[in-house]
Amino acid sequence: MAGFVVHERRSELRVFPRTTYQRGLSLKWVYLTLGLLAFGVAVESFLPLFGQRLAGLPPLVAGFFAAAISLGWSLTQIGGSSxxxxxxxxxxRVLGPVLLAAGLLLQGLLQxxxxxxxLVLVWVPxxxxxxxxxxxxxxxxxxxxxxxTRDPEEGGRAAAAIATVTSLSIAFGTAVGGVLVNLGGASMLDAARCALFGIAIICAIGALTAYAANRTSLTEPADQARIHQGS
Structure with a gap:
C-alpha cells in the first residue's frame, strides 16, 4: 500500500484524484473514513461461524444473522441519504463510525x-x-x-475510487479478521472476541478521520473560486 501511494503521487495515470494527495485538502480523509466503514463489513464473513459454534445455530440461520449488518446499512442509507x-x-459522518464500532464492541461482549x-435474538438489533x-x-x-472537483475527468476518477476503496477495505478487513480469529487459538469464544473487539477498534478510527475531513477543505482554492463565481 505504501508503494502504491508513492507511485500514485508521482504518476500521471492515477486511480485516485490528484487532490487526494494534496496537503490541506480533506479528500484523503473522506476516502479513509469510507474505507474504515467498509472494513467493518468484513465481520459478516465470520459471524456465521460464531453463530454455529457458540449458539448452535444451523448454517442457514447463522447466515441470516450475519446479514443483519448489511440490512442495517441498506435500510438506514435510504433514510439517511435524504x-x-x-x-x-x-x-x-462522525456518528457513523462511532455506531459501527459500538455495535461491534457490544456484539463482542455478548458472546x-x-x-x-x-441472547441470540439480541444479536440481531x-x-x-x-x-x-x-x-x-x-x-x-x-x-x-x-x-x-468540477473537472469531469477528475470527478469520474473520484467516483470510481469509492468502489475501489470499498472493495479493498472489505478484502483487507477479512484478512485482518482471519488473523484475529487465529489469535483466539482453540477457543472459539476467544476467537470471536478477538475478531469483534479488534475490528471495532480499527473502525473507531473512522470517527477521527471523519472529524479531520470536517475540519479541512474538500476542494482546491481554484475550484472554490469557480464555485463562488458560479453562485
Missing part, C-alpha cells in the same frame, strides 16, 4: 460459550445498529468524494 443540512451531514436463545452506522455516513461521504 439529510441535507450542512451541520447534520457533518455530524452523521458466550453456550449462548442462550434469548445490535448488528443492525452496527450496520446502521455505515448507512448513516456512507452516502454523505460518497457525495463529498464525487463533488470534490
Amino acid at each position: 439529510v441535507t443540512g450542512h451541520r447534520a451531514v457533518r455530524r452523521l 458466550r460459550a453456550d449462548t442462550p436463545s434469548w 445490535v448488528l443492525f445498529v452496527a450496520g446502521a452506522g455505515i448507512g448513516l455516513a456512507y452516502p454523505h461521504l460518497s457525495v463529498a468524494a464525487m463533488s470534490s
Whole structure:
C-alpha cells in the first residue's frame, strides 16, 4: 500500500484524484473514513461461524444473522441519504463510525460459550445498529468524494475510487479478521472476541478521520473560486 501511494503521487495515470494527495485538502480523509466503514463489513464473513459454534445455530440461520449488518446499512442509507443540512451531514459522518464500532464492541461482549436463545435474538438489533452506522455516513461521504472537483475527468476518477476503496477495505478487513480469529487459538469464544473487539477498534478510527475531513477543505482554492463565481 505504501508503494502504491508513492507511485500514485508521482504518476500521471492515477486511480485516485490528484487532490487526494494534496496537503490541506480533506479528500484523503473522506476516502479513509469510507474505507474504515467498509472494513467493518468484513465481520459478516465470520459471524456465521460464531453463530454455529457458540449458539448452535444451523448454517442457514447463522447466515441470516450475519446479514443483519448489511440490512442495517441498506435500510438506514435510504433514510439517511435524504439529510441535507450542512451541520447534520457533518455530524452523521462522525456518528457513523462511532455506531459501527459500538455495535461491534457490544456484539463482542455478548458472546458466550453456550449462548442462550434469548441472547441470540439480541444479536440481531445490535448488528443492525452496527450496520446502521455505515448507512448513516456512507452516502454523505460518497457525495463529498464525487463533488470534490468540477473537472469531469477528475470527478469520474473520484467516483470510481469509492468502489475501489470499498472493495479493498472489505478484502483487507477479512484478512485482518482471519488473523484475529487465529489469535483466539482453540477457543472459539476467544476467537470471536478477538475478531469483534479488534475490528471495532480499527473502525473507531473512522470517527477521527471523519472529524479531520470536517475540519479541512474538500476542494482546491481554484475550484472554490469557480464555485463562488458560479453562485
